[in-house]
Each structure stands twice: as structure tokens, then as C-alpha cells.
Amino acid sequence: MTTSLSALSAAAGNFLTRPHLLYIGGRFVPAADGRTFPTYDPSTGHRISDAAYAGTEDVDNAVAAARHALEGQWGNLPAAARGKLIARLADLIEEHGAELAELEALDGGKPISMTELVDIPATAEHLRYFSGWPTKIEGETIPVSSPDTLTYTRKEPVGVCAQIIPWNFPLLMAAWKLGAALAAGCTVVLKPAEQTPLTALRLAELIDEAGFPAGTINVLTGDGSTGAALVDHPGTDKIAFTGSTSVGREIGARAGAQLKRVTLELGGKSPNIILPDADIDAAIAGAFNGIYFNSGQACNAASRLYVHRSLFGEVTDRLAAMAAGAKVGPALERSTQFGPLVSAEQYARVRGYIEDGLAAGATLKAGDVPTASPEGGFFVQPALFTDVTADMKISREEIFGPVLVAAPFDELDEVVRRANDTEYGLAAGVWTQNLADAHRLAAKLRAGSIYLNSWAAADPAGPFGGFKASGMGREMGHANLDAYLELKTVWTTLGN
Numbered sequence: 001m002t003t004s005l006s007a008l009s010a011a012a013g014n015f016l017t018r019p020h021l022l023y024i025g026g027r028f029v030p031a032a033d034g035r036t037f038p039t040y041d042p043s044t045g046h047r048i049s050d051a052a053y054a055g056t057e058d059v060d061n062a063v064a065a066a067r068h069a070l071e072g073q074w075g076n077l078p079a080a081a082r083g084k085l086i087a088r089l090a091d092l093i094e095e096h097g098a099e100l101a102e103l104e105a106l107d108g109g110k111p112i113s114m115t116e117l118v119d120i121p122a123t124a125e126h127l128r129y130f131s132g133w134p135t136k137i138e139g140e141t142i143p144v145s146s147p148d149t150l151t152y153t154r155k156e157p158v159g160v161c162a163q164i165i166p167w168n169f170p171l172l173m174a175a176w177k178l179g180a181a182l183a184a185g186c187t188v189v190l191k192p193a194e195q196t197p198l199t200a201l202r203l204a205e206l207i208d209e210a211g212f213p214a215g216t217i218n219v220l221t222g223d224g225s226t227g228a229a230l231v232d233h234p235g236t237d238k239i240a241f242t243g244s245t246s247v248g249r250e251i252g253a254r255a256g257a258q259l260k261r262v263t264l265e266l267g268g269k270s271p272n273i274i275l276p277d278a279d280i281d282a283a284i285a286g287a288f289n290g291i292y293f294n295s296g297q298a299c300n301a302a303s304r305l306y307v308h309r310s311l312f313g314e315v316t317d318r319l320a321a322m323a324a325g326a327k328v329g330p331a332l333e334r335s336t337q338f339g340p341l342v343s344a345e346q347y348a349r350v351r352g353y354i355e356d357g358l359a360a361g362a363t364l365k366a367g368d369v370p371t372a373s374p375e376g377g378f379f380v381q382p383a384l385f386t387d388v389t390a391d392m393k394i395s396r397e398e399i400f401g402p403v404l405v406a407a408p409f410d411e412l413d414e415v416v417r418r419a420n421d422t423e424y425g426l427a428a429g430v431w432t433q434n435l436a437d438a439h440r441l442a443a444k445l446r447a448g449s450i451y452l453n454s455w456a457a458a459d460p461a462g463p464f465g466g467f468k469a470s471g472m473g474r475e476m477g478h479a480n481l482d483a484y485l486e487l488k489t490v491w492t493t494l495g496n
């Protein structure tokens, strides 16, 4: 399969012809040592273009620029002016939505129909929600016992934030990170994933056009070493990270050693439970989209399915038929339902899990073993395993690909125990028409998001994050603001 760059609009094509530079202190600059790295089209495996590779000198410069903005122009802006700039950025993202949707599809392999419908509108909406917050961040007066003392609190920005994001929702994850940080009055150095640098760089141009003071937001493309340099830099006050649990553990430990503020949004192995009285059509559609959406590359993918034994045969037969009929194809083709995996590395990883499941004795009811060397793109047909046991790797580890494991259950207590038997705790779902059972399970399932008769419902106002090894802190909603604010108590002796 091939996708031609000629399928792109003039605007997207134009962007690709420009050099892809770092955005530091309001200027687009090459890496100090001139290094670049390639980015690839996962639908073809071909190189798209190169981006600047930020090294330690660039990290120093970006952190210094962010500090300068914090102590200067951005730090001195009235709250309402901060909100206006964030809203302006949301408008610009909508204005350039078609181009951004194409670039996102090209660089990350996400179907264009999805980037248009989900990624770009959600990015703009997220920023718009946070644009309303700066004027609503308030301290309190505290009724202390001394009548001669006035005590009040102030909420102040944490400072310079390093924000490290993954490749599965590149632009949306940038917005999730930027919205709360900017609303709180922080400044940012944003580090997109090396697999998907392009929309973050187009975003940097829009940030520039919106008129943010120089240095408020800096964008450094690079790899894990760029991220690590930001984590360790003495000039960063807070680290916000979304990605794998293994890197999250390392970042958490390093941030802890330096006593930096840290929030982590990590992986999952989320259980989705279908009770015997569920609306079966809705439950099957939800289970299908819950795992295969974005080709399974979602932290809250519904990757473990538990179906009441009375429905297990019907549910898995119908899921298998849907998986076999799924249209997996190039991201820029409108008829594509599911795109390729993001990289050769992810392809090999997912292939390894499918082989492992077969070797462990599970039944591959839909899908097949991807070929060892993919031709023309990293495509994997949706896979469904049955005859799985809880100790298999495919049942325990985050695969981050279109691979579902399905198992039957008999009793509610039993399924709660099995659903919670994981190091993760990002999301869990229940399909039932019995309200009492739904809410009983919602209370017992150990996860940051519980979806009742839906999967992955989301809104900028709704907090999102993990229990256990799925992370620390919450994104979205006003809970996210607290992660970017320090609380200061001011004691005033009034005298008598």
C-alpha cells in the first residue's frame, strides 16, 4: 500500500517544505549542533522529512527562555489576557483544522476521518475550556483564631514546566498539557515524541501567530534523551509526562530525587465487563471500539473483555466477524477505519505479543500473525484472543495495539476480583441495564475512569488519570489546575 504526499492539501504540503526547527524564546532555530532526525509515514514506511534534534544546549536555552517569560512579560500579564491568548490559540487550531488533521494522519498513521472528527476538534475544545480558568483561580481568607491577624492564600504558578508527550494523540496530548499549565500562569518546554514531531511544530507556528510573549511556550523536538535532559535540568520546576509506565517510573524517581512537582499519565490494561442483562448490540459496539479505536494505541484501551458466560459465544462470534471485516488501510484514505501502527518498533512489539499468545495456548479467533517484515506500512488486522488465562502475558501486559483478550465469567464478585487483578488502574467499563449493579461495580473497580454503558467518554471538564501504576495526578477538569499551582499562605499582623 502506498500513500502519496501529493494527496495533501497545498497548506499541508507547504508546511512540509519548510524547515522543521526548534521553537525557543519566540524564534524558530536549528539545533545548536545542527543535528536532525527523520520522521516517517507509518502508512508507507517512507521518510516524510527531518526535524531538528534538540540537545543539551537547546534544552538550556529553552528553559532559560521559559524562565525569562515567567519572570517577565507572561508572568506580568493579567489573568484575563492569559485567557484571551489561550482562546485565540483554540481559534487558530480550528481555522487550520483541515491542515492539522492531514499532518496528524500523515505523521502518526491516524485515519484522516478520525483526526478531523476527534483529534482536532477535541484539541481546540480543550484549550477553549482552559481559556476560561485564569480569571477563576482564587485564594481564600482563612478564619484564624487571632483577631489581629489577616490570613489569606494565593495560588501561584508552579513555574517552568517540562511537558513530555507521546505519539498516539500528538496534538491532543499537547493541548492536554498546555491548557492547564498556561491557565495557571506557568511557562512550558514541550517535548513531542520523536515518531510524531510535525503537528507540534505547526502548533508552535500558531502559538507564535496567536501572540504569546516570547518564551511562554517552547517546543523541542528530539528523543528520549531530550526528555531526560528536561527532567534533570535544575531550571524545570515541574514535569508532566504521558507515556509508558516504565519511563514514567524512571521520571517519577528522578523528579522525586530533585523534589520537583510531577504528574504522570501512564499505561493501562483496562477491563470491560458485559453483564447478562446488557443491551448486547451497544455492548458489542462499545467493546469493539473500546479496543480497536486508534488501532489499540490508546492508554485507556478496553483491552481485557469479561463477558457473562451466557453471552460469551454470541459476543465473541460477533466481535470476530466485525474484526475480520474491519477496513485497515492508509491513514489519508477516507474509507480507512483503522490505520497502521505508528512505527516499525510498535509493529514488532505487537507481533511479538500475538506470537506469544499463540505459544501460550490462547485461540486467535480473529486476526492473524503479522508478517515479519511489513511491506508498505505497519498494518495489523484487529485480533481477538479467547481461551486465555490470567497469567498469560497477553492478559497482563499493555500491548498498545489492536489485540483484545476475552474471557467468560459467572459471578459479579468474581469478575470484580479478576478485573482488579492488575498493576494498572486507568479505566474500567460495565455494560448493564441494572443501575444498582452498575453503581456497585463503579464503586468496587479500582480505576480512575469508570465507563457505564460507554467506553472512553471524555470532556475537558472531566478529570482523567490513573490509580496504581497508571499514574499520578489528574489531567482535564479543574483538578488539573492544582497540578500547576503552588498554594501560598500570607500572614498579616494587623496590630491593635
Ligand code: NAP
Pocket: 164, 165, 166, 167, 168, 191, 192, 193, 194, 195, 222, 223, 224, 225, 226, 227, 228, 229, 231, 242, 243, 244, 245, 247, 248, 250, 251, 265, 266, 267, 268, 298, 299, 349, 398, 399, 400
Ligand atoms: P515512551 O518511551 O514512554 O515515550 C513517551 C515520551 O517520553 C516520548 O516523548 C519519549 O521521547 C519520552 N521519553 C522516552 N524516554 C524518556 C526518558 N528517559 N526521559 C524523559 N522522556 C523520555 O513511550 P514509547 O516508547 O513511545 O511507547 C512504548 C509504550 O509506551 C507503548 O507500547 C505503550 O505501552 C506506552 N505508551 C503509553 C501511552 C499513554 O498514553 N499512556 C502513550 C504512548 C505509549 P521519544 O519518543 O522521542 O523517545
Ligand code: MG
Pocket: 039, 040, 041, 042, 106, 107, 108, 195, 196, 197
Ligand atoms: Mg511519523
